[in-house]
Amino acid sequence: MTSSARKSISAKVRKIAVIVAVAAVTSLTLASALVTRNLELQHANILTRETADKISRASADATAAIITDAEILANMPPVAALIRAHYNNGIDPVSGDTTEEWKERLTTIFSSFHALRPNYLQIRFVGFADNAQEILRVDKVGERIERVPDHRLQQKGNEPYVEAARTVPIGQAVPLPPSYNRENGIIQEPKTLMYRVLVPVLEPAGYKFEGHRFGFIVINVDLLKHNQAAYKPLNLASSFVIHNSKGSSYVWDAEAQSGQYHGGMVVGLPEIVRTDLSRANAEQPLRLVNEGAEYITLKLESVSSATHSVFLTLIKERHFFSNILPFSTLNLIVLGLLLIFCSYAFARRGIETALAPMQTMRGNILASAETGQDPVLPIHLEDEVGDLAQSFKGLITRLRSQESDARQVFDGTTDGMVLVTSNGLIQQSNAAFGALFGPVVMGESTLTDYFASGDAQAIEAKVKLLASGNAGKHFAEAVLCRGKRDAKDGSSNWFEVTLALLREAEQKLALVVIRDVTEREAMSKSQKDLIEQLNRSNKDLEEFAYVASHDLKAPLRAVSHAATWLEEDLEEHLTEETTEHLHYMKSRILRMSGLLDDLLAHSKIGTRDFDPKSNIMSGLDLSHNIADLCGSGQDTQLEFSQDFLAAQMNQMPLQVVLLNLVSNAFKHNDKAQGHVLVALKDQGDHFEISVKDNGPGIHPKFQEAIFGLFRTLKSKDEVEGSGMGLAFVAKHLAVLGQSIKVISEGDGNGAEFVFTWPKPNLEEVQNVA
Template sequence: MDTAIRVLVVDDSNFYAQLVADTLATDYDMETLTGNDAREGLDLLETSEVDCVVTDYQMPELDGIEFLEAARERGFEQPFILLTGTGSETVASEAVAAGVTHYFQKDEGDQQFEKLANQIDNAVEQRRTERKYELLVDNSPDLIAQVNADGEFVMTNEAMADSFDATPGALTGTSLFDLMPEEIAAERLEVGREVIETGETRRFEDGYDGQYFHNVFVPVDLPGERETFQVIARDITDRKETEIELKETVEKLEESNAQLEQFAYVASHDLQEPLRMVSSYMQLLERQYADELDDDAQEFIEYAVDGADRMKQMINDLLQYSRVDTRGGDFEETDFEAVFEQARDNLQVAIAESDAEITRDSLPTVVCDESQMVMLLQNFVSNAIKYCDEGSPRVHVSAERDGDEYVFGVSDNGIGIPEDQLDEVFRIFGRLHGKDEYSGTGIGLAMCQKIVDRHEGDVWVESEVGEGSTFYFSLPAGGVADD
């Protein structure tokens, strides 16, 4: 990549112009070309690549400052260095006001060209840095502007101008109050003035007309521009709309959960009263008219009482299912070996009656709702005992680390589950067997699914008919400590 500095030297003295050009090329490795007046200099700017212009002040037709002004009118932004043999404070002041990068008198001393070369190096490097910044700003999707303490735009990038259906040039000098609601403009200007005064960056969000912005206001610490601040605004409308939709969804979900809990309350109280009446009157009928009822009538009464009891159990299970999310406990560091022991203690009678053997591996400590973990493990172990037809139930609980989660397994030697019904077992009231074969409401594994979902884990089963099943569930390992 060519990084050599290309310098245009313009002087009505052909000798001096060539001397400067040759010295810069020979001693300072710059590429040079020369012109003898401002008109020729303008033509060379049109046809050649130029990084910096070194021009004499006193020239026929157009002097050096007029040359600079003409170049700026044509859109040339290269730094200009003004040389003069008879300078004055008036000329120096005029040169600075016109935008001359450097100004000094011609000197016969040995340091003249070294000083000139250094000034060219510094000016070109500064301009190249400014150009890179301008390209970065202009190509940024963010809305960027420089605003003064009166709320007027000093400069803007294309994105900012496009947001107001304008060009950067058209926005210059326009007030914030001309472009946005007065309240928003006043708030932004207040923050901008605070940034100017304190020199500290401010970040905040605002919005109007259905659009939302994340704003960064930065103090500008440049000579002559300290009373301005830079605005970097990012359109976050899509994100904000998503947040609003999410908030509305959460509110609807909370309302739905409240309704569900209200339903559960009704189910646990009001719906059970008729069931108690059915069961009580059936039993009363049986006691008072036992001698008058034949075997069919006795059987019908047993069916009615059994149906009422099963309905009561289903309602209680549904109530418990509905409260997994709304009545869950806090997540705390929980020793899963203690969870195992508690679940096994709760099943002492079933274990003793079936002569079941319940074993475990070393289990970790996990951040979870301990009471729900006991319920989860108890359901898996209870099912393993229930669905074992031959011999004594053998149940084993294991756990191993898998990346950022723990995977637990509850293995049994039961009847197994057909492959096409593996997903069905987790459906609420999803029973694979008739009530005469195995007791239960079919809600236990659905509750396990709901508990694991609350803990942001997964649950699944692997099984083979006649060989037993292994129910797996995963829990996030973040914030846990191994035993």
């Protein structure tokens, strides 16, 4: 049968739908033309005035908030105190505090206002003296709030707003026209449009010019962010332009929810709107249409003045109105209702006839869902119903195939799987479950038959929670459960159980996946036992080191006392040789005592966890500590790179590591003028620190051995020390998981120790602060 001869159901439905739609839409559109046009015009005028009131109130409220802040700041006690100190050689005669102390207090107040007002960029206290010299200024730079140092404070006498501050009536605040931020008379990049509010500050009581102007408080606000914060909460659906007769304009984009200011030009309005502004007033908006958009303009009397007028123009999509028919609205409504009724009756009869085969197929499909048999489908029809029947047949075939595949996966997985009801009855199980637990009686066996009583109850409780829908999700986290004990040896296996909610018709089932983790749990227990043994071993080693150090020092002190007594008692009989022997013995006693102290200190490394948030200091302060402790002299020079001095780092144990490396470099230096350079590189997630000297160097074959205990490349008689310094360094780095390497050829050109070091956690410190 050709396509033209086929009875297309889609063509039938389209024909009926088009007839109904055309009849209904045409009748309703024509009927409502007259009424809707007038109502919409009236509503649009009301809405425009309401929107204008909202925008005006939002602007006024936002400006009032700034004015209130400025008035509060102008009356703060530190302001009056600074004026008193100004006339009393920098000392407040009332409190006795200095100008700097009062500036610090006022800085705290300014900073708190900055923190509360995200759009504030500058708060300044300016005096009229000295060409309007700034007294105090607190800026917001990005997210940082900082006081401008006194040497950077400026004279603002050439700024136009200074004259406004001199002439504004006392007790009033002045919002100033927007302008770009200037520093020392130069517009700053990137250009930031400022909106300023200033309030005069008066001379305090008891002074010669009491009640006269001393200066003013001025708040600089980011105009675009300020306006966005004021207008965005209004949720206006239309864009608008606020413009004045002087030529400036502010354009608000409703889609982007942001605006732009244009000084000296009216932007965002077509020429036809700009030339007819004089016709707009507060009561009757001016409505103009241009290029598919409607521009509704009215005058804002609340912010206009005798010198200039301010207008608001709403920009809306144009609403199309058809021509008015030459008969009454009532006739149109009656005709429309009649047409709608006839269209509905015709459409209903036609659709019922066209969809009869589809309704029959629907009944067959629903019946097959109950019986589980394939439905009888009208695949013989040569229209869309026949095509749909063919698609259903293919879909059923694919579902059968997918069901077979799913069953193979269900039976083939190595994990045990069962489907259980909300009451805990097992409906299906796979072969792996039978291998783990034995035979299952479907519909009768429960999880209690295979798991320890308490664990089985916990699993069934999770199944009920999932089935109730109160869990808030369709799966539950894996839980560890113990199987039932073996009747012969009393042992039991451990299983990891995961649940997921399934829906089968009206019945809610849970898929329970069981994995045997007995070996994993045994291994985990073994690991815990090994960790406990290691902790006990470390504790015993630390106690041994302490006891050994303490017990060995006692006989050393006895020998030292004996040597001193011999030297005192036999002083008259001692020869030069015996005196030298006694001194040699005492030096070895001191060396042995120091060795024991170092051994004890070495054993304690790593007993305290490293905290990246504590003891954070600058590289400059750390360099001073190291220089003081090393005691460099005329024949030794210690230098730190600028990157090191500028960095922030944890003092301990980095100070110990650097002190040992620098001291080692000084101790072994063989040059007339020793030089040690400590440098730092920021590697993103860690520091790379190097200590480089101009000493004899270290031959590559000794570079690994030098980090061992009691290792020195020279005799201890030549170089005083215990040989523990580099061992300290190596252990500190090992505890923190860091690395160290030596760069040297041992040819007299010095050596460089390069090691990695973790960065401090500055973010958490700032959050806590």
